[in-house]
Amino acid sequence: MDDHRLAESAADALAKATDVERHDVAVVLGSGLAAAAEVLGDATTVIDIASLPGFLAPTAIGHPGQVRSSTVAGLRVLCFIGRTHLYEGHGPGPVAHAVRTAAAAGCRAVVLTNACGSLRPDLLPGSGVVIGDHLNLSGTTPLVGPRFIDLGDVWSRRLRTLAVEVDPALAQGVYAMVPGPQYQTTAEARMFRALGADVIGMSTVLEAIAACELGLETLGLSVVTSTEGTEAVTDPERVVEIAESAAHRFGAVIKGVLERGFPPRLQVRIE
Template sequence: MTEQPDPYALATDAASALTKRLGVPAVDAAIVLGSGWATAAADLGETLAEIPLTDLPGFAAPVVAGHGGTVRALRTPADRIVLCFTGRTHLYEGRGAHAVVHGVRTAAAAGARRLVVTNGCGGLNPAWGPGTPVLIRDHINLTGATPLVGPRFVDLTQAYSPQLRDLARSVDPGLDEGVYVQFHGPAYETPAEVRMAGILGGSLVGMSTALETIAAREAGMDVLGISLVTNAAAGLGGETLNHAEVIEAGARAVPRLRTLLSGLLEVL
């Protein structure tokens, strides 16, 4: 059996390669772009460099349409360095939880203390039409997986920072909050699973984010989670689900998402 590399050492190696390529000693924050978010993040801030993820140890090219394969380093108006991951690895790709959170751990090892993690998701609240961004207040992890191995007891009481949510609302006062439920994927949730999520207290359903947040909190990062509602969850909208509508909803929401991300870069 081939011995698996230590995921923390691999993240440290990737962070070292990253900061060397960027020519900076450390970074301050990171953003992970989910489905539907890439266009809104184009041309944000002063780009210092854009590096293919596959140039860094431990990364593989994203396989989902709408996800880029680079990490972009931006300089904010406050002269902070923010990493922008244009794609992510999902648990359903079969590479394991450590691969899913490798970008987050790399950012933390490079010095990032704040993480903005985004996604495209199904919404259970009928008031949230396609193209509505929603702050994540809490999550429910239904994947059966965790990036933590051994006695790593991480407090998730405030997994998503109240202070960062307030900061986001200072940029966009109309932002609502919800509880995100992560399923394994890649199949969309059934109507019965959506009803279960609602009974458990969920209001957003998707296939990412929770594992990354767990790893970020383990590393001591403050997390801001933002979901883009791209469709009514299964059984609520009377329509079949497909990934194309995720991309379309993101395209329609670009002006609001761009304003939100630009404002966050000014205050992170």
């Protein structure tokens, strides 16, 4: 089964499990950001992500591995709490599977979040960043075959503007994706900075490429959890702790964007 048909199968399973034929917006919550889902209202359904076709149980810390269905401002929202990373060794298909499933489930937009390292001295741990552009340094893509898509506006200007309106303290920057799982050397951090990156991480970009291919409006939000290019040692557990401290703030940003940016549509329940 190819990646898109697998996503359709997962979307069918979601519709049956949630009793909702079509969802409107998807949210992918990265390391330590699970509590952001609490701001998005009480879940009507919570599903073990690995129980759905094509999904794998996340292995990284700070990724509980759940899917929640809830209602925000009249919108049906799918919240993926945890993701599959490229460094887990399964290839780009499973990495992009949540986004493809969201599109197959009817979503017209996706919010991608992550914890990241800062390459700018003004972006300290705890800072929030709206992704304005990206560098794909992963060495791969979720696209297969002659699927030529323009990534010039992969990160929605409209949604970026709304996010900053909700939280004016958010910075904007370029996110660089590396395959990981190792963190950067000091020399690598200098190189990535010279290439134009403001923050760096191990996720999000392949999902955004898949979202662009499928026509989803995409918003990216990063929480800075470490400073790159210094002698400080990056502690994975501390990364999650810092992200956890920003989770409710990110949830409020996402909720505000949904309330301002998307008119609700009539929902159909499955009988």
